[in-house]
Amino acid sequence: MLKLSKEAFESIRKHGEQAFPHECCGVLLGKLNGEQRVVEEVFAIENKFDEAERYHRFLITPDNYREAEKVARAKKVDIIGFYHSHPDSPSVASKYDLDHAFPWFSYVIVSIMKNKYHDIHSWIMENDRSKFTEENFTIE
């Protein structure tokens, strides 16, 4: 179960709308509370994929990842996962998402249709890399 604060949700929604027609991306920081993952903060990362492909691709580089780890350590939280947008496409994890995913992380996907928020879902890849499974989440 992923718990997203209203502020975190609003940040993701706005980032998705602002980045349209490109994909946006960012980091989910928070804490594990038993089976619950509590996202306390999100922060945006510049999409480093080639600009011509950003309408359907995003990239967070290893340098970005290391910076996110430093921020997480300083705030005494963990990297829980990542978010990105699917412009004019459903918030369903794609084959490309699966091919590039790490296990354990929550992958929050926000669908932006014609410049406006449509819906949001969270996914976790199975440890055998066979598929993503939808993760229950709440916005509180």
Next chain:
Amino acid sequence: MSIQILIPTPLRQFTSNLESVAVEGNSVGEALKNLCVKYSALQKHLYSDDGKLRNFVNVYLNDEDIRYLQKESTPISDKDVVSIIPSIAGGNI
């Protein structure tokens, strides 16, 4: 020689939750192969079916990406630290 490999959070479930694992090896590639012998569930997350490192798995020797050194043939010494650093990619369709 024995060196330390730093394991990123998403892969620690496969290394008994260890953040750092000591393995033997004279090159980065040997050390990574020995890591996968020790913790076999890591194999599919680090390597593709054709045995190549997945392109979103980045390996650093101390602070340098091994792609800019001698890749997996990069020699290592016992004071070196190898880090596995994810890059996160995806997108629709």
